[in-house]
Amino acid sequence: MLLSKLPAPAPNILAKPGRVLAYRGSGQRDPSKLASSTTDGGDEDPFQIRFPHAILAGRWELQPQHPRLPSLDDAKERVSSSARRLPHYQLFPKPLPKALTVKVYQMDHGSSPTKICKSVVDEDIISNLPEALRDKILCCLPIKEAVGTCLLSRTWRYTWGSMTELMFRRADFASGNDSADDDRRFLKFTDMFLFLHNGPILKFCLNTVANEMVSTGGHLYRWMLMLSRNKIKEIQLQTSIRDSYKVPSSFFSCDELEYVYLRACVFTSLHLPPPSKGFKQLHTLRLEYVTVEGNSLGDLVASCPNLEKLNIRGLCSQSNINIRSTKFKVLKIEGWFTHLNLHAPYLTSVWIGLELNSDTVGASTTRCNFNLSPFIASLSDVETIRFHGHILECVEREFLILKQPKLFNRLTEISLEINLGDLKEANFALCLFQHAPNLRFFKLKLISRNSMVPRVHFWESIDRDVCLFQNVEVVGLFDFTGSFAELGFLKFLLEGAPVLRKLGIIDKGLDRNVLKNLLKLRRASKDAEILILEACFPH
């Protein structure tokens, strides 16, 4: 079935040194013409091998070196059996161009191997790659150059039009001249590209941060509308903070979204979709410098059943935020908020950071409603806990109460910004340590406020029999000032950590005596290395 209808050539043709050429075309070939069209003008009879599979229109090289070659029949059998084992014709959806030469060489010891490579180098491999791979190569190029490939050849004329991952960077349009003119060119390019683009867009990235482009204006709304019609899966809009915009309603029609990164936008309750019509596939939501009105964030989270990762930096909210999810794995909320109610029992990583407005006079006047106790009590599989900023300070009247025998067995890393001299905060830290038997690494950024408060003998009075830091290996203490409470905690730590390896203390200028006393403290772990590093303040 594999042989053509040509007369079979001499049986041991392969045994002869020299070259044997085989030609595969898409149609019937006149044998007499074959001889004249071979490049080496060999005078042996060419034989034609034709295969039914489209995929086998590749290049074949026969590299026999041994003089005792099998007969032609064996070679054909080998070719056909290996041909049957190749199933992946789907990588070549389009038929290959017709004039594809198959050259079968027999190398004798005298001929140079470069002669085989010559025909390979002459060929246009890149245009014959499967569409998916050409698309991938174009997506690695800057978008302007990707469009520029339309001039290469007829095959390439519209390849750019089916790119699936788009990245528009304002920085690529910087010409050193007038910046407003560059803005205009960038917007026009993006508009025209999306207008002429043909095919699904899976990923759309926009980056206007570098040049602080002031306003994308109405363009963003049109682009979002266009993307919502194109089965978009991933959107990253890194716009400049000064370019604040309301999230367009067409954004909520992008049903297939899986990853979203938005910056400097405003979420209001008015145009959110009902909970039944949210993003069913969304797994990661990343927001920066967003303003949230009402409980729109909570509503959005509720409408995304598969959301696993929520990362918000620079959150601005004045109202109550109520977030409940049983799917969350990673949660980070940092910003300026006054009311936060969280319930996400299956989290593995938590990061909550509260920042205060700089115009607030003294932290004592700021209060934040955060259901700290019930929230932490509900976490069972958490691995990393981080509380930064003023969250511990501002939480009203909360003493962490965790009922025994609740233990965070998987908690290995804690990072807190804490005032060890404050009773409430110190109790929080102690409670957390008591319930984390497998803690390996923790880091405290020490805040010391009013020195007028009477000294708290909290850390000295703790029962030393229970070894709290059994598995702690690395500890970092930042902004150490050597206050009474801090030294008390340090003593407590060193006496209770039998496997401590490294303790890093970054101080703000300690007294020499304090340092000496510090190093003399009794340590439970003989391998403990105390590193005292000075913080570098920018001048």
Added chain:
Amino acid sequence: MTAPTMTSRSPTSTQRSSPRSLSTARSTSSTSTAAAAPAEDLKSFDAEFVKVDRATLFDLILAANYLNIKGLLDLTCQTVADMIKDNTPEEIRKIFNIKNDFTPEEEAEVRKENQWAFE
């Protein structure tokens, strides 16, 4: 090898490139588990790995696609993209042996159609 071997340039069983790509897949996956491998070394390894002739590079792309090795596919496609970048169409055609089958009228039409991209 005493018996003749057939090497096909089909994308699935590129015998020259598959061993190379398999060995690198093994080495990169083993180094990812050993966290001590510095990024610098991996970067220079990657850079050296793709210093091959074009035919082998395309073979690597096809092999990485078939074997579904994302890292290798990204690396090789980026290498090809770097060859295309910052070159005029004529230079790109020369590098990749692409035949310019546009007639002059067609080429003018394409330029006009996509004038917005060349501004």
